[in-house]
Amino acid sequence: MSLPTAFLDSVERLIPRERRFDDPTSTLAFGTDASFYRLIPKLVVRVESEDEVVGLLQLAQRDRVPVTFRAAGTSLSGQAISDSVLIVLGDNWNGREIREQGRQIRLQPGVIGAQANAWLAPFGRKIGPDPASINACKIGGIVANNASGMCCGTAQNTYHTLAGLRLVLADGTRLDSEDPASVAAFQSSHADLLESLARLGRETRANTELAAKIRHKYRLKNTTGLSLNALVDYDQPLDILNHLLVGSEGTLGFISAVTYDTVIDHPHKASALIVFPDVETCCTAVTVLKSQPVSAVELLDRRSLRSVQDKPGMPAFVQQLSEGACALLIESRAATQTLLHEQLGLIMASLAQFPVEKQVDFTEDAKENAKLWAIRKDTFPAVGAVRKTGTTVIIEDVTFPVEQLAIGVNRLIELFERHHYDEAILFGHALEGNLHFVFTQGFNSAEEVARYQAFMDDVAHLVAVEFGGSLKAEHGTGRNMAPFVELEWGHDAYQLMWTLKRLLDPNGILNPDVVLSDDPQIHLKNLKPLPAADEIVDKCIECGFCEPVCPSKGLTLSPRQRIVMWRDIQAKKRAGVDTTALERDYQYQGIDTCAATGLCAQRCPVGINTGELVKKLRAQAASHVKTADWLAEHFHTALSGARLTLRAANGARRLLGAPRLARISQSLSKASNGRLPLWTPAMPQPLQPIQFSPASNDARPRVVYLAACVSRVMGPAAGDREQTSLLDKTRGLLExxxxxxxxxxxQDSLCCGQPFASKGYAEQAEHKRQELIGALLHASRGGLDPIYCDTSPCTLRLVQDLKDSRLDLYDPVRFIRTHLVDKLEFTPQDAPIAVHVTCSTQHLGESQALIDLARRCSKEVVIPEGIHCCGFAGDKGFTTPELNAHSLRSLKDAVQYCSEGISTSRTCEIGLSEHGGIDYHGLVYLVDRVTRARAL
Incomplete structure (x- = not known):
């Protein structure tokens, strides 16, 4: 059914066109979350204010239109998708207020969980919930799912650390529990609702059998159904309402702000991996650890360990473990090192009675800790990476009473074997009896769906009926467990949930079929296909972890959405469907606006670089091979042409003035679809070719200076207060x-090949790269001298897959920190400095080193939040300037008090200067300004 015309007309008046999406590309792209379900919304609306949410809910209520709210879409159980109206959070939901030296924090729902912790870190605090998706998921989802995690348990989840809530009910009414005026108005307008909640609370507490069951259920980790514990834990109806919203998955209202009581983030920690000979011993050890000073205890069965045993950095003994082995990854945290050591002694003493097959002793070393936790974190992606194309990865989330954990683990393993899930692995938060099991599942035939149905029926009966456990511990009920809520809770509790749902959402417009559903087959419907698209991306599990670092997310498509669309196009092609219109849309949304810098691969659990797919598609469409060949062979001529173009642009600036030229350039660039590059006041002036001087035979150590082609061509902008070129500034600092x-x-004939690679001309790119490597070997006397490359993207291009180990290549950050710091005296300046860490710097592993160098040079360093890639992407800032503008839309506010910005890529600095409103320069400008040669 289509949406009512009256509703659509009203939405058009409420929401600007650029934030309403109903085209096939956008609706399919947004119809995907991290679950194995897919619904295609009829309308996607990006909201930027609470007023818009209120207006939309009032319209939805009037016209009985179902709506679903969505934050990051990392949900695993199908709770963030809709076949009606999907309401997506825009940019303006990132507000925060830190109170009482970090003891409380008020957050809007668009804040990413890890960002909240970054704000709290200076106070030694953090929010209680710590889901594995914390680098991608948002506060709205964390609250709505009552997410927990490895260290959170039940005591520190949102429900138990909630200090206040601001919400919008289904009828559009707002309530802020921390605002007395809002509370008073609500008590007046919704007295009947509050009385009903108070009555339900009294009745529930008076029903001793039901109240006891609720208390028992929440002794465990439990997110199945609605939060009935609100009715027994609180007697004030406002408290009941606030806590009902936690874990309600958008079925009872919209959460527009939450206030947390934060928890201490102890600075000292140590981890150990202890492998026991069998499941029973391992789980008995867990019951002992329950009373010890541990912050996390993660269980890994033998299959989990086997799935990661071949990964780099894994202890060698993992491959030789016995068939029944079961491991615990243990972490302890403390305020002081002395206290930590005391705790470690207690923990090890408590485990002395247990036989141990292998162990890695407690270590406080951060790198060794990271290696141990990589074992746990890599298990899920390890299954995803080896699954058969066309199947999906399912991660289930159950809780057994911890005293019955061993039996539960073995019974689950029996179910894997009975239903032939041979690849299934088991791991989890052992202290809480919370187990995750991961398996691969195809939904391409009735037989496969039937196998899944039979397996889930058995799991539900085992966990909920036999053991009285939870079918969802921290992942949210969603569509996945909605048919089993009554099985787990029983008739009375289930009907109570429906009473609450109808009380708060009488017309059923909020996220129907999520948490509660009348359809016993809802978990078997709208199953998401994952058809083959390209081997580069076929392992994608559509989790969305990649999205926070993508510069085009919110402008066009994110990496996840690019893959979703390409899968759909390929499937339709195989089915004989005409995909011309979809491919036309995809050209701009999927290909032209992709920066292809590969940051997505760093966040992807299975290491997918969506940029590689885009480059491959560009290569397939690359039709100017002869031109690329000519440019590769006549590169010095191409650089001369670039200098001539910059000279002409500079002449036009002098003639017309910068403001007028910018306006004319914008019009011409738009009219030519980006073929004419955009001129801005940050456009460089041309540089003359390098005056080559042969090396002399003096006693100084030599360094080969590889000036990138952009450094050889592009000088400072006319309005830049620094008028010395990067080339001269670098040479001066090195001397x-x-x-x-x-x-x-x-040198003017040399190039690393990056301009060719980004346009899809891989052969020409590799030719130039090899030519440059040969020239560098010669210049460095066969690798005797270090090579300094002044632009980090070129450095990255050269060192990737570099087989000649003789070359000693450095980007500016690594060279300065390893070769110059001890030769220079630093006097940090007072003026604040903004730092942009380029994508290539991140890939090179030099991000923190760049920030540390900046802090040597300035007493105040600003790293703008949420900007991971500037979106300039070589020349996209000229040809697709909206990508650069979108990526840096928050930069000016973030750096407004800075005198200057620094980076390590000349082209990135053009866009950063334009959109930041301050001049951005190479790192060497700052280092040169605050240093002098150290006296010998």
Whole structure:
């Protein structure tokens, strides 16, 4: 059924066109969350204010239109999708208020969980919930799912650390529990609702059998159904309402702000991996650890360990473990090192009675800790990476009473074997009896669906009936467990949930079929296909972890959405469907606006670089091979042409003035679809070619200076207060530190190949790369001298897959920190500095080193939040300027008090200067300004 015309007309008046999406590309892209379900919304609305949410709910109520709210879409149980109206959070939901030295924090629902913790870190605090998706999921989802995690348990989840809530009910009414005026108005307008909640609370507490069952259920980790514990834990109806919203998955109202009581984030921690000979011993050890000073205890069965045993950095003994082995990954945290050591002694003493097959002793070393936790964190993606194309990865989430954990683990393993899920692995938060099991599942045939149905029926009966456990411990009920809520809770509790639902959402417009459903087959419907699309992306599990770092998310498509769309196009093609219109849309949304920098791969659990797919598609469409060949062979001529273009642009600026030229350029660029590059006041002036001087035979150490082609061509902008070129500034700094600077011969003919690779001309790109490597070997006397490359993207391009180990290549950050710091004296400046860490710097592993260098140079360093990639992407800032503008839309506010910005990529600095409103320069400008040569 289509949406009512009256509703659509009213929404058009409420929401601007650019934030309403009903085209096939957008609706399919947004119809995907991290679960194995898919619903295609008829309308997607990006909301930017609470007023808009209120207006939409009032319209939905009037016209009986179902709506679903969505934050990050990392949900695993199908609770963030809709076949009606999907309401997605826009940019303006990132507010925070830190109170009482971090003891409380008020957050809007669009804040990413990890960002909240970054704000709290200076106070030694954090929010209680710590889901594995914390780097991608948002506060709205954390609250709505009552997410927990490895260290959170039940005591520190949202329900138990909630200090206040601001919400919008289904009828559009607002309530802020921390605002007395709002509370008073609500008590007046909704007295009947509050009295009903108070009555339900009294009746529930008076029903001793039901109240006891509720208390028992929440002794365990439990997110199945609605939060009935609100009715027994609180007697004030406002408290009941607030806590009912926690874990309600958008079925009872919209959460527009939450206030947390934060928890201490102890600075000292240590981890150990202890492998026991069998499941029973392992689980008995868990019951002992329950009373010990541990912050996390993660269980890994033998299959889990086997799934990661071949990964780099894994202890060698993992491959030789016995068939029944079961491991615990244990972490302890403390306020002081002395206290930590005391705790470690207690923990190890408590385990002394148990036989141990292998162990990695407690370590406080951060790198060793990271290796141990990688074992746990890599298990889920390990299954995803080896699954058969066309199948999906399902991660289930159950709780057994911890005293029955061993029996539960073995019974689950029996179910895997009975239903032939041979690849299934089991791990989890052992202290809480919370187990995750991961398996692969195809939904391409009735037989496969039937196998899944039979397996889930058995799991539900085992966990909920036999053991009285939870079918969902922290992942949310969603569609996945909605048919089993009554089985787990019983008739009375289930009917109570429906009473609450109808009380708060009488017309059933809020996220229907999620948490509660009348359809016993809802978990078997709208199953998501994962058809083959390209081997580069076929392992994608559509989790959305990639999205926070993507510069085009919110402008066009995110990496997840690019993959979703490409899968759909390929499936339709195989089915004989005409995909011309979809491919036309995809050209701009999927290909042209992709920065292809590969940051998505760093966040992806299975390491997918969506940029590689985009480059492959660009290569397939690359039709100017002869031109690329000519440019590769006549590169010096191409650089001369670039200098001529910059000279012409600079002349036009002088003639017309910067403001007028910017307006004319914008019009011409738009009219030419980006073929004419956009001119901005940050556009560089041209540089003359390098004056090559041969090396002398003096005693100074030599460094080969590889100036990137952009550094050779692009000087400072006309309005930049720094008018020394990057090339001259770098040479001066290197000489100040005592180096003799030499250049490769025929430098103007050399290129790392990046411009060719980004356009899809891989052969020409590799030809230029190999040519440059040969020139660098010659200039460095066969690798005797270090090579300094002044632009981090070029460095990355050269070092990736570099087989000649003789070359000693450095980007600016690594060279300065390893070769210059001890040769220079730093006097940090007072003026604040903004730092942009380029994508290539992140790939090179030099992010923190760049920030540390900046802190050597300035007493105040600003790292703008939420900007991971500037979106300039080589030349996208000229040809697709909206990508650069979108990515840096928050930059100006973030750096308004800074005198200057620094980075390590000349092209990135053009866009950063334009959109930041301050001049951005290479790192060397700052280092040179605050240093002098150290006296010998």
């Amino acid at each position: 100040k530190a005592g180096y003799q600077v030499v250049f490769p011969e025929n």
